Amino acid sequence: MTELWRDPTASTDARVADLMPRMTLREKVSQLSGIWWLDPEAGGMAPMLRETLGPQPDWDELIEDGLGQLTRTFGTGPLAPREGLELLAQRQRDVVAANRFGIPAQAHEECLTGLAVWGATIYPSPLCWAATFDPPLVERMAGQIAASMRDLGVHQGLAPVLDVVRDARWGRVEETLGEDPFLVGLVGSAYVRGLESGGVVATLKHFLSYSASRAARNLAPVSAGPRELADVFLPPFEMALRAGARSVMNSYTDIDGVPAAADPELFTTLLRDQLGFEGTVAADYFSVAFLESLHRVAGDLGEAARLALEAGIDIELPSPKAYDEPLRAAVTEGQVDEKVVDRALSRVLRQKCELGLLDPGWAPPEPADVDLDRPESRAVALEVAQRSVVLLANDGVLPLRDGVRVAVVGPRADTPQAMQGCYAFPMHVLVHHPEVEDGVVIRTVREALADTYDISYELGCPVLGGDDADLAAAAATAAAADVCVVVLGDQAGLFGRGTSGEGCDVPDLRLPGRQEELLGALLETGTPVVAVLLVGRPYDVSAFAPRLAGLVCGFFPGEEGAQAIADVLSGRVNPSGRLPVSFPDAGSTQPWTYLSPTLARLTDVSSVDPTPLYPFGHGLSYACATWVSVSGTSGSRWDTDGTTAVEVELANDADRDVSEVVQVYLHDPVSSVVRPVQQLIGAVRVDLAPGERARVRLDLHADLTSLTGRDLVRVVEPGAVELRVGASSEDIRGVVALDLVGSSRQVGHDRVLEPTVSLRSQ
Structure with missing residues (x-):
């Protein structure tokens, strides 16, 4: 007789209830974590990666009792689709064969700017999605991302980020949807609908108030009262949960001394009991172990496992650390009630059942040459980029006239990296594989403008550093042109390897390096100067904005971003993006968003004027309604x-x-x-x-x-x-x-x- 849990016609709850009592403690715990199987060169992606994960254990031992998730099979190294599919299929066959029940793992990948896999379309950054103010377009984009994930046998995507920007100095601003909770929720919900309608589990990040860290430092403590939590940080999650998101990821930070990963008020009382969430809560990478090593609220990994499970963290990612032998020992010794293990297990198995992973005859997709950068995907990427470009200022020089001689200068003018945020695959992974090409065609602003105009080019300066001779050469090139387009901005990176991105927080909002010097030298030539900002955050451009002929912001607009910028500068596209974040005026070290009460604005009781240079929602066009x-x-x-x-x-x-x-x-x-x-x-x-x-x-x-x-x-x-x-x-x-x-x-x-x-x- 077929066991009930194997019957796909039975209800999910009945199948899970039938399966769980059959499992041993070891088999239960094995379903509560993933495995990140790292190649020897993957250790540079995050600090403490090797230290936190420890030495790579024996693969067969890791999976002998089953496995909850496979972490970033495709997104850890530069694998061609067929190669990745072969690897994933082999790992899934190993997992199925190793455990008594033949349950496969749930595979997840990053998908913040498109599927973070070699050769997949690199879409614009989330700030660009928000700048479109176009939820249907974002939903269509997410549907394309889901299709690529489904082709590769990936079940879950770690996006969108719903953190509301409170201080633009925070490095992860580029990953967000801006400073307004309604806009974050509106656009984030559209992304969720697109991903979930494609059969992929969307994971909401980061619950809750991660972006409110003190001094805008990554992982720093949060000082936020219950009203700010309820009225600013929570609504985007409420909206996205209604859109059908089936997973939530915790924040790394603590709120008033309680780490999110150890807070049952957040993940049980609020998320489960009040919001009615029935999906899975996945630990942000290493955050369960961080309860011992960084937050210091657990004396050992067994205690960390207890705190996280009791709070409501169902799955430890990226690899087993606490939800392994430390958890099993804590249960055996009576320090952890097996009921909290069962609670997490039921959620994990329910989701696997919904995904068809408990059905008889399940098999991973067969290896094939999958096109992850299809023409229709590039077309959507271009449309998002075009509708996200924000024209901040224009004295009439834009659009550029036919036949003008254009000097193109600046650190972001002639590099594909200028188009990509820190979670784009080339910036996130390929920086550790410099011998490997990007996998997709990414043009530069210089190349795109050369299709239309007679251009000359000089670097001027890199994002950081540079010398006087290069500044002078750029000024000479600008002086000989009819108009100068200077492309400024950020180098996306991780953990201090860039000027924007995770762990790349800044002390103030001045443009990095010598870029302001470069701009000053160009303005002194008398040639009209149009500045293009390819940035991960708003910067204080007040010192030079009044002297510019035009100012355009593209944030990180993805693989088709250069074409979108050229289309706007030339007038082929009428700019229509709107700012999801305010651009500060002088005094930019003051954290400020437009969500300010009367006393946070210009008053007679403070000498600081926080009025923005370009406010939330601002954006000009060549022709207006x-x-x-x-x-x-x-x-x-x-x-x-x-x-x-x-x-x-x-x-x-x-x-x-x-x-x-x-x-x-x-x-x-x-x-x-x-x-x-x-x-x-x-x-x-x-x-x-x-x-x-x-x-x-x-x-x-x-x-x-x-x-x-x-x-x-x-x-x-x-x-x-x-x-x-x-x-x-x-x-x-x-x-x-x-x-x-x-x-x-x-x-x-x-x-x-x-x-x-x-x-x-x-």
Whole structure:
């Protein structure tokens, strides 16, 4: 008779309940960790990698009782798809043969800027996704990523990052979706839908408040009160969980002295009991062991395992350290209740069952020559890049005229690395394999502009360092040209090997190295200078911005980024990106986001002016939509349990396509607790052909005005509010004044999180 757990027609819960009692403690624990099988040259990817993992144990011993996950089979070294598929298939066959139940491992990979595998499409960075303000496009991109993962037999992707930027000096800003929780949630949810609709488990990172570390230092402690946690850091996760994410990853940091990986209030009370999450919680790499070695809240690895399991961490990644012999010994000795092992195991097995890994006859995909950089993928990468480029300033020099002589200079002008963030495969892995080519075609800005213009080129200076002679040579080249395009920015890297990226935190927001000197020398020539920023964070460009002929920001726009930049500079593409992060003015060492209350803005009681140079939501175009009208449709009354609507009519009076991002901000003049002066609660991108008109309507539920009150209960409060509707947080085109009428109303995690949007062309 077939055992129930092998029957694919039975319910998931029934199958898991039938399987678990059959397993020994060793078999149970073996399902709760992954294995990162490192090649000899892989140790440079992260500090303490070899030290934390220890010597590579015998493969057969590791898998003899089963295995939970296979860590980065493709993403650790430069493997061609067929080679990687052969390796994955062999490892899966080994795992299946080794354990009594024939259960395969769940395979995961990084996928922050596309699948982090040699030869796979490198999409723009998450800051670019957010700059598009285009969730359907991001969802389409994620669907392409999921298709590549599915072709390789990968079940889980470690993305998206939902950390809300609080201090731009933090190195991982490039991995985020910006400084506004609504935008982070809106775009992050789209990515989740795309990945999950392709059958791949999306993993939300990093729960919770990782980006609020003190002094913007990686892994530093977090000082955040419960209201900031609830109103800033949590909403993106709430939105993404509703979108169907099946995995969550913990933050490395501690909040007020309690490490996230050891906090049951976060992962059991909040995530499970209140938010109703039923998927798996995966430990960020090494974070269970860090409870002993870095946080010092565990005396040994057995205690670290107990703390993490009791908190709700189901899977230890990347390899077994605490969830191995230390955990088994702790259970045997009565220090860990086997029930918490069973709790984690049930979640792991449930997910494997959903993925078909418990079904009879399961087999890994056969080795094949898979195209991971298909034309349709490159087309989507180009579209995301084009719609993410932000035109910050323009005195009329842009778009560049036909026939102009262009001097192209700068440290980011002639290198493919300028297009890639720290989690792109060449930057993350291939830096340890310099003899290996990138695996995809990545053009440079110099090459892309040379298709259209007569160009001359000089480096000027590298990202860091340089000499006076090179600065002078760049200035001479600029002086001989009609216009100079200087491409500045960051070198993405990891743990101090770059100016942006994980572990590449900075003390201030001045451009790295001698780049400001280079810019000053170019401006002195009298030639109009257009600066292109390819950066992982916003920088203080206030010292030179007023003297520039134009300023363009591309963040890290991926393998098609140079083409997108050239398309915008030439005018083939009408720029339409909008800033997901504010660009600071002078005084950039002051942490600031637009989510600031009155006393965090310019006041008479402080000498520091935090007003941004370019505000959240800002972005210019060569041709813009005409704002015809902004109106409310429901009168001035807004019931505290009801909806109101805002309508915006737009027209395109230009002779080319235009795109506008309608942004709706809530202003609450009087509240029971201090609130931001304004906060985004709705946004929609509207594309218009020449002569086209459209009316966009946003139906907004009163839940979108809710706040966490003094008693830490979320409520909708009655009173006067304003809906400020505009093209950026500072470019407001209309105000709808409303009175929230009714009693104060408590709301929970089932509240409405997004407006309903409808668009009608005319």
